[in-house]
Amino acid sequence: MKEFERKQLLERIEREGATVGADIPDEITVQGEEIELQSFVFEIKRRETIPRGERERVDRAKKNLRRERLQRKQRIEDGDVSYDRGEELANAIIGIDRALNALEQLGPANIEQEQRAQEAADKKRWMKFLQKALGHEDADSGTGRAGRGR
Structure with missing residues (x-):
């Protein structure tokens, strides 16, 4: 070669x-x-x-x-x-x-479970961010623009 x-x-x-x-x-x-x-x-x-x-x-x-x-x-x-x-x-x-x-x-299974849990937590944080950004009532804190003035 x-x-x-x-x-x-x-x-x-x-x-x-x-x-x-x-x-x-x-x-x-x-x-x-x-x-x-x-x-x-x-x-x-x-x-x-x-x-x-x-x-x-x-x-x-x-x-x-x-x-x-x-x-x-x-x-x-x-x-x-x-x-x-x-x-x-x-x-x-x-x-x-x-x-x-x-x-x-x-x-190992525990790493896969951790990944799924991390993805679920990421989705939850994203949804909270979107709710606040769009002015919808935050279900956890009871605050937000959607509930004001009514």
């Missing part, structure tokens, strides 16, 4: 948005073990929350995927592979990144 080709591949895998439109590989060998990556990611993402036992499995999978990504990137960096093989490695890395992004978006 030529130096400029190696640099192109490395730039491609580090590019912001490289995973946009990329597919998660159906199967991938990670740390010597064949994994049905796409079905694993979709199975985990299908659930609203991840049970504690599954959380450990997901964390282990993310760790192994990160390690595999690094090893594949190092093979490109070393330049001891053909351009075609480097292209295959780069495509696999982008697929791994896509899977990692999907798995990283999953959080």
Whole structure:
């Protein structure tokens, strides 16, 4: 592989948005073990929350995927592979990144509940602001223009 080709591949895998439109590989060998990556990611993402036992499995999978990504990137960096093989490695890395992004978006149930509570509080503050700005009576304080002069 030529130096400029190696640099192109490395730039491609580090590019912001490289995973946009990329597919998660159906199967991938990670740390010597064949994994049905796409079905694993979709199975985990299908659930609203991840049970504690599954959380450990997901964390282990993310760790192994990160390690595999690094090893594949190092093979490109070393330049001891053909351009075609480097292209295959780069495509696999982008697929791994896509899977990692999907798995990283999953959080424990309490974080999801906190987010919902935060959104509800934001909506409530917004509604109070709008009521005051529009001059409607504020239900909590009993003040406001709508109740005056009657």
